[in-house]
Amino acid sequence: MRNIKVIEVRSEIGAGTRGASLGVEAIRIAALDFMSSFFVNFPSEQVENENKLLYEPVASPYAKRIQGVYTMYERVAKSVSETLKSGLFPVVLAGDHSTAGGTIAGIKIAKPKNKLGVIWIDAHADLHTPYTTPSGNMHGMPLAASLNEDNRDNQVHSPDAQTIDLWEKIKNVGKIKPKINPEDIVFIALRDYEKEEEYLLKKHNIKVITVQEVRRKGVEQVVRQALLHLSSCDDIYVSFDVDSLDSSISRGTGTPVSNGLREREAEDLIASFMQNHKICCFEVTEVNPTLDKENLMAEIAFNILQRSVNLLLVN
Numbered sequence: 199m200r201n202i203k204v205i206e207v208r209s210e211i212g213a214g215t216r217g218a219s220l221g222v223e224a225i226r227i228a229a230l231d232f233m234s235s236f237f238v239n240f241p242s243e244q245v246e247n248e249n250k251l252l253y254e255p256v257a258s259p260y261a262k263r264i265q266g267v268y269t270m271y272e273r274v275a276k277s278v279s280e281t282l283k284s285g286l287f288p289v290v291l292a293g294d295h296s297t298a299g300g301t302i303a304g305i306k307i308a309k310p311k312n313k314l315g316v317i318w319i320d321a322h323a324d325l326h327t328p329y330t331t332p333s334g335n336m337h338g339m340p341l342a343a344s345l346n347e348d349n350r351d352n353q354v355h356s357p358d359a360q361t362i363d364l365w366e367k368i369k370n371v372g373k374i375k376p377k378i379n380p381e382d383i384v385f386i387a388l389r390d391y392e393k394e395e396e397y398l399l400k401k402h403n404i405k406v407i408t409v410q411e412v413r414r415k416g417v418e419q420v421v422r423q424a425l426l427h428l429s430s431c432d433d434i435y436v437s438f439d440v441d442s443l444d445s446s447i448s449r450g451t452g453t454p455v456s457n458g459l460r461e462r463e464a465e466d467l468i469a470s471f472m473q474n475h476k477i478c479c480f481e482v483t484e485v486n487p488t489l490d491k492e493n494l495m496a497e498i499a500f501n502i503l504q505r506s507v508n509l510l511l512v513n
């Protein structure tokens with residue numbers, strides 16, 4: 199039996215669309231509507247955010263609000279590492295996906311000698327850097343930061359010195375870099391990425407499990423395949439971006455993409471991973487209720503969250 203702690207990160211400065219910081223509250227509302235005692239039963243902590251930067255002009259076009267994102271990395275890393283050190287399982291409810299780089303840093307700070315595997319359930323690769331980004335939005339960069347990857351082979355921008363300095367600091371949070379190796383990442387439902395990211399996927403031969411594969415082989419088999427791929431890792435972190443779900447149900451997220459997972463597929467995948475003892479942290483991210491019709495995206499996220507946590511508690 200594992201006791202959990204909920205870490206709430208209401209940050210949206212890494213996204214290009216406004217509203218993801220309300221995702222945490224939307225998930226709490228879903229829990230209330232379902233008359234669930236989830237948020238009563240588990241201790242929770244709220245990480246302070248830097249959303250005030252949204253009212254200021256953007257100084258770094260190739261890594262927007264990078265100063266604030268760096269602050270968030272430090273805060274999230276501290277909260278996640280302290281949670282792990284106190285023997286609790288961190289369940290991170292985040293706004294945009296940029297802060298997941300802070301989650302990874304926190305796990306590495308708590309367990310510096312352990313080899314960390316990452317299961318990234320997402321429509322996107324989040325492998326951009328300030329040198330390659332098409333949007334400047336930092337929720338597209340957390341995996342590159344964790345890999346200590348600049349992707350200068352595909353450089354299209356020349357960021358200013360201050361941006362580069364902060365990017366170097368972000369990659370080095372916890373004074374550990376790289377935090378993960380490309381062979382210790384498994385993407386699930388990846389289907390929307392740019393050629394600069396494709397270069398890294400191919401160069402490092404990064405494991406990708408497509409939606410079609412999930413459907414053809416079944417959840418049980420692809421979970422086994424993912425865990426086998428990460429068999430040399432001591433710990434595994436599962437990062438669930440709700441845009442991994444099909445756009446027909448994931449209206450309430452900033453960057454929906456068609457041909458994604460069905461609700462049941464995502465739920466079965468995550469529930470299955472949660473039964474593995476190497477899983478050390480779970481994150482749900484990118485719920486944006488301002489884009490939704492009613493509160494559907496948050497309700498789906500909460501259902502997945504509740505089933506996953508119930509499994510953690512019995513395992």
Ligand SMILES: [Mn+2]
Pocket residue numbers: 295320322324337439
């Ligand atoms: Mn993402």
